[in-house]
Amino acid sequence: MKIIVFIDQIVSTQVKLQGVDFFDPSKVDDVDLVINPTSKNAIEGALKLKNTFDAEKEEEEEGAKVTAVCVRGLKPIKALREAIAMGCTDAIEIADDTLYTEDPLLLAKIYVGALEKIGDFDLVFLSAEEQSSSSYAVGAMLAEKLGLPSVLYAEEIENIDGGFRVGHVLEGGRKIVEVPQKALISTSDSQYFTPRYTSMKGILNAKRAVIPTWTATDLGLSANVVGKEAASLQQVSLTNIVIEKESYIITEGEPEEMVDNLLSKLKEDEVKLGA
Amino acid sequence: MKILVFGQIRDNAIEENVLGILNKLSEVFADSEISLALLANQINNDWVEELGKHGAKKVYTVEASELENYLSYPYVKSMLEIIEKTEPSLVLAAGTVFGEDLIPRLAVHHGISCAQRIVDISLDIDNILFHTPVRDDQAMRVTKLVGAIKFATTRTGAFFINENPSGKSPEVEKVEVTFEAEDMLVKHIEIKKAERTVNLKDAKLIVAGGRGVGGKDNFQILKDLATLLNGEIGATRACTDLHWIEETYEIGQTGQSVSPDIYIAAGISGAPQHLSGVKAKTLISINKDEGAPIFNYSDYGIVGDLHEILPILKKKLE
Ligand SMILES: Cc1cc2nc3c(=O)[nH]c(=O)nc-3n(C[C@H](O)[C@H](O)[C@H](O)COP(=O)(O)OP(=O)(O)OC[C@H]3O[C@@H](n4cnc5c(N)ncnc54)[C@H](O)[C@@H]3O)c2cc1C
Numbered sequence: 077m078k079i080i081v082f083i084d085q086i087v088s089t090q091v092k093l094q095g096v097d098f099f100d101p102s103k104v105d106d107v108d109l110v111i112n113p114t115s116k117n118a119i120e121g122a123l124k125l126k127n128t129f130d131a132e133k134e135e136e137e138e139g140a141k142v143t144a145v146c147v148r149g150l151k152p153i154k155a156l157r158e159a160i161a162m163g164c165t166d167a168i169e170i171a172d173d174t175l176y177t178e179d180p181l182l183l184a185k186i187y188v189g190a191l192e193k194i195g196d197f198d199l200v201f202l203s204a205e206e207q208s209s210s211s212y213a214v215g216a217m218l219a220e221k222l223g224l225p226s227v228l229y230a231e232e233i234e235n236i237d238g239g240f241r242v243g244h245v246l247e248g249g250r251k252i253v254e255v256p257q258k259a260l261i262s263t264s265d266s267q268y269f270t271p272r273y274t275s276m277k278g279i280l281n282a283k284r285a286v287i288p289t290w291t292a293t294d295l296g297l298s299a300n301v302v303g304k305e306a307a308s309l310q311q312v313s314l315t316n317i318v319i320e321k322e323s324y325i326i327t328e329g330e331p332e333e334m335v336d337n338l339l340s341k342l343k344e345d346e347v348k349l350g351a
Numbered sequence: 352m353k354i355l356v357f358g359q360i361r362d363n364a365i366e367e368n369v370l371g372i373l374n375k376l377s378e379v380f381a382d383s384e385i386s387l388a389l390l391a392n393q394i395n396n397d398w399v400e401e402l403g404k405h406g407a408k409k410v411y412t413v414e415a416s417e418l419e420n421y422l423s424y425p426y427v428k429s430m431l432e433i434i435e436k437t438e439p440s441l442v443l444a445a446g447t448v449f450g451e452d453l454i455p456r457l458a459v460h461h462g463i464s465c466a467q468r469i470v471d472i473s474l475d476i477d478n479i480l481f482h483t484p485v486r487d488d489q490a491m492r493v494t495k496l497v498g499a500i501k502f503a504t505t506r507t508g509a510f511f512i513n514e515n516p517s518g519k520s521p522e523v524e525k526v527e528v529t530f531e532a533e534d535m536l537v538k539h540i541e542i543k544k545a546e547r548t549v550n551l552k553d554a555k556l557i558v559a560g561g562r563g564v565g566g567k568d569n570f571q572i573l574k575d576l577a578t579l580l581n582g583e584i585g586a587t588r589a590c591t592d593l594h595w596i597e598e599t600y601e602i603g604q605t606g607q608s609v610s611p612d613i614y615i616a617a618g619i620s621g622a623p624q625h626l627s628g629v630k631a632k633t634l635i636s637i638n639k640d641e642g643a644p645i646f647n648y649s650d651y652g653i654v655g656d657l658h659e660i661l662p663i664l665k666k667k668l669e
Binding site: 094096099211216219229231254267309315326327331336338347349 | 468
């Protein structure tokens with residue numbers, strides 16, 4: 077079994093970069109580049125299936141492989157080493173200045189290119205990311221381009237004969253569907269996908285791992301197909317949202333002082349708690 | 352200009368967000384011709400009338416047993432047929448789980464990208480501009496789409512519904528679509544509906560907990576505080592998924608929509624899917640992470656451990 081998981085690297089939300097500055101790479105430190113937390117959910121989904129498969133396989137059969145692929149991020153290699161440290165078998169970096177990933181359709185094309193070069197695979201995992209403009213659409217676009225049965229926003233996965241039974245997020249509850257074994261699954265951050273920590277063995281593997289870098293040319297893609305000039309979703313402007321209302325956030329003090337501070341401020345502003 | 356909207360059905364009625372879109376469209380594109388696509392096992396005439404009232408001039412219907420439940424392939428196929436018939440310049444769907452599945456796929460078939468989770472739409476000289484908040488709503492990204500036909504989803508809860516709609520009965524056109532076995536590769540098994548036993552719509556005060564609450568028993572302090580303040584409790588999907596609290600208390604895009612005077616958010620990060628269901632006059636949050644997005648939306652906040660803060664707060668209020 078061969079599972080491909082597409083991950084992203086983002087600027088940690090711990091970093092206090094406000095609004096527009098967040099999107100300026102020159103303002104970002106390398107140490108603040110992390111695997112997108114939702115990508116970790118996707119990695120976890122892939123690793124869980126690998127674990128189940130490996131536990132049930134015949135002795136002479138090869139274990140399941142999970143390949144992490146990262147296109148988006150300032151230093152994808154860093155994210156990929158961490159993915160291996162979590163338990164992925166290997167990784168591929170796709171890096172090329174001509175690639176434009178803020179358009180989900182172009183990102184989907186890059187992913188298709190990567191999958192074609194990889195060749196054989198059974199399952200594709202990915203997740204959605206809040207910060208980019210590609211996020212929500214890319215899973216559905218990729219599935220449609222590949223003609224793969226898919227489930228978006230999965231919350232739980234159960235192995236069944238010849239495929240998977242998957243529960244996914246739905247307004248007003250949860251929907252259960254069945255997909256064949258060759259499928260695409262996008263993950264949510266449900267309990268089921270709580271990411272595991274890196275392991276000692278994984279960290280060693282990550283150190284030793286040779287991670288190939290593929291360029292657009294390696295994928296047979298040119299700038300007029302996946303470059304900014306090819307984008308049909310174009311940014312017109314990016315501006316800070318000015319919030320009129322002032323917020324009163326208490327960051328310092330002993331817990332009791334903070335509560336007193338809050339209550340007296342509420343009183344001053346004539347905000348009543350309760351009846 | 353011709354606009355086509357996906358008329359999503361939910362719980363045997365038109366999804367509310369679809370009505371919101373119609374209201375918005377009538378404001379921005381006064382002279383446009385708005386059509387709706389209704390796909391179902393059996394079309395209910397009430398849906399058609401409702402859509403007409405809210406401004407639909409024409410409703411295209413596809414009736415088939417394959418459309419009883421949303422599944423990508425049969426829905427994409429049906430929508431593509433309708434698009435071919437109507438040749439719209441713009442195709443919109445509410446950014447529900449299904450809408451977000453459908454729109455990108457339709458866009459792929461037309462070789463174009465799509466705009467997502469828009470909260471506003473406007474007209475430039477000859478462009479339609481799509482407004483999407485990014486970076487925890489701290490920045491607004493405005494985009495345009497290059498192509499003869501444009502696709503977008505809207506953020507749920509972004510648009511108001513016209514309370515006094517006065518549109519007329521729309522024209523109805525039936526569209527025939529045939530389905531093959533390969534359209535049904537993904538099998539619908541069931542929808543596990545969350546039981547809604549407590550209605551939070553009218554609650555004046557809500558004490559809501561998130562994953563930071565840390566466990567089922569820890570919800571007690573939130574309940575005590577809510578009782579003390581004559582309010583209700585609420586939770587994020589993370590908590591209902593973990594079974595820390597009954598599903599009925601889930602608030603947000605996939606849970607209940609609330610509009611209390613006061614919303615106390617404890618251990619909640621502030622995901623857009625959660626906050627799209629919260630319209631509070633005053634938002635007070637407690638979170639140990641100063642960088643948590645929830646603080647961007649809060650009127651008041653304490654950066655601290657809720658396990659310490661909430662008991663003190665309760666004691667002081669008693
Ligand atoms: C299509 C879709 C629809 C969705 N619909 C909804 C919806 O309707 N409603 C909903 O809620 N979610 C919904 N979600 C899930 C949503 O995206 C988030 O995953 C969820 O809201 C996160 O919940 P949370 O804030 O409780 O958890 P987290 O994001 O994990 O945040 C926990 C927070 O608690 C803080 N914390 C931890 N410990 C403490 C402590 N001791 N004291 C104080 N603070 C602490 C942390 O700093 C963190 O900020 C949906 C997701 C999808 C994909």
